[in-house]
Amino acid sequence: MKSVVIQQPERLVIEERPLPQPQSGEVRVRVMSAGICGSDVHIFRGHNPFAKYPRVIGHEFFGLIDAVGEGVEASRLGARVAVDPVVSCGHCYPCSVGRPNVCTSLQVIGVHRDGGFSDYACVPDRCAYEVPAAIPDQHATLIEPFTIAANICAQLQPTARDIALIYGAGPMGLTLIQVLRGVFGVAQIIVVDRIPERLAMAQENGADWVINNLTTDLKAELEQAGVRPTLIVDAACHPAILPEATTLASPAGRIGIMGFSPEPCTLSQQAITGKELTIYSSRLNSGRFPQVIAWMAEGKIQPEKLITHRFPLEHVTDALQLFEQDQKTCCKVLLSISV
Numbered sequence: 001m002k003s004v005v006i007q008q009p010e011r012l013v014i015e016e017r018p019l020p021q022p023q024s025g026e027v028r029v030r031v032m033s034a035g036i037c038g039s040d041v042h043i044f045r046g047h048n049p050f051a052k053y054p055r056v057i058g059h060e061f062f063g064l065i066d067a068v069g070e071g072v073e074a075s076r077l078g079a080r081v082a083v084d085p086v087v088s089c090g091h092c093y094p095c096s097v098g099r100p101n102v103c104t105s106l107q108v109i110g111v112h113r114d115g116g117f118s119d120y121a122c123v124p125d126r127c128a129y130e131v132p133a134a135i136p137d138q139h140a141t142l143i144e145p146f147t148i149a150a151n152i153c154a155q156l157q158p159t160a161r162d163i164a165l166i167y168g169a170g171p172m173g174l175t176l177i178q179v180l181r182g183v184f185g186v187a188q189i190i191v192v193d194r195i196p197e198r199l200a201m202a203q204e205n206g207a208d209w210v211i212n213n214l215t216t217d218l219k220a221e222l223e224q225a226g227v228r229p230t231l232i233v234d235a236a237c238h239p240a241i242l243p244e245a246t247t248l249a250s251p252a253g254r255i256g257i258m259g260f261s262p263e264p265c266t267l268s269q270q271a272i273t274g275k276e277l278t279i280y281s282s283r284l285n286s287g288r289f290p291q292v293i294a295w296m297a298e299g300k301i302q303p304e305k306l307i308t309h310r311f312p313l314e315h316v317t318d319a320l321q322l323f324e325q326d327q328k329t330c331c332k333v334l335l336s337i338s339v
């Protein structure tokens with residue numbers, strides 16, 4: 001089988017590898033489609049501190065179960081599945097309180113163990129979620145990115161009264177806009193970015209008001225309009241955003257952060273306590289696949305709006321390069337895989 005292997009930072013090779021055999025409790029997935037994410041590029045460039053090399057990248061993928069390991073029902077053969085990349089121990093403190101995404105021995109498929117940019121991938125049976133026929137293959141590839149939005153929403157608990165402000169209209173910001181609009185029906189969605197093309201994508205995905213914070217003073221704009229966001233999410237993940245968000249938020253507001261920057265940021269206790277703000281963080285997803293699959297099946301979210309490019313697996317280098325360099329046109333870039 002062919003696998004996209006990052007042998008070491010900056011060295012990507014499509015390797016011919018032996019067909020893997022599922023171990024006890026595992027299924028083998030014949031991968032049909034996979035999505036490129038910023039973190040795949042980070043592993044390629046050597047910027048992911050968790051990655052071990054050599055590594056088959058890819059943690060957003062869909063396929064068919066074509067073999068099962070010991071202890072797995074044979075009825076699983078042929079199932080169309082989306083794979084949850086979170087592999088957890090099931091018994092540590094975070095696992096015991098329903099937060100397997102921060103398991104003390106967390107393994108992420110495509111980061112800590114081999115992933116889905118490959119003809120086949122073996123994964124724990126419990127990570128492979130059956131996808132109903134109503135959801136087409138390529139949409140199913142986007143279940144994982146939507147689980148990121150689902151997870152932060154589980155923390156923030158959006159309501160119809162919320163005025164949401166989202167920083168960043170990349171894939172993360174755009175999935176979040178769709179979920180806030182289609183699932184939670186928040187009152188207003190304001191999106192901030194510095195790339196006009198991305199702000200246009202935000203509008204197409206359901207933003208009510210977009211603001212370019214490179215050319216406009218965000219604080220002044222909001223003040224002039226008399227708007228105080230009750231729910232703010234930093235999906236751009238720059239350390240300067242959280243302090244700004246604490247000044248913009250309504251009293252009793254909630255702020256969600258998703259970034260991994262090691263840079264410190266300076267917060268004032270007064271800005272937080274004075275308004276009794278709540279700050280949440282969210283990493284990956286904690287068992288949110290069934291929820292997102294239901295949203296897709298019910299038509300509450302529109303994955304097709306996010307797919308901007310498709311490449312065959314053989315052209316993975318071109319696909320990664322385009323994704324990395326062309327933020328103006330790219331949202332989700334998919335790889336089609338067929339053996």
Ligand code: NAI
Nearest residue numbers: 038168169170171172192193194235236237258282283284
């Ligand atoms: P992206 O790089 O495609 O999008 C980020 C967007 O933010 C860009 O459009 C950029 O122009 C905009 N931006 C940057 N600085 C800004 C600022 N100061 N103000 C307003 N807009 C600004 O990235 P993507 O894929 O959408 O991911 C966003 C972030 O989410 C990344 O930092 C990534 O590491 C993080 N992430 C976190 C996850 C988690 O589970 N916590 C999962 C996936 C991604």
Ligand code: MN
Nearest residue numbers: 037038060145
């Ligand atoms: Mn991803």
Ligand code: ZN
Nearest residue numbers: 089092095103
């Ligand atoms: Zn655990």
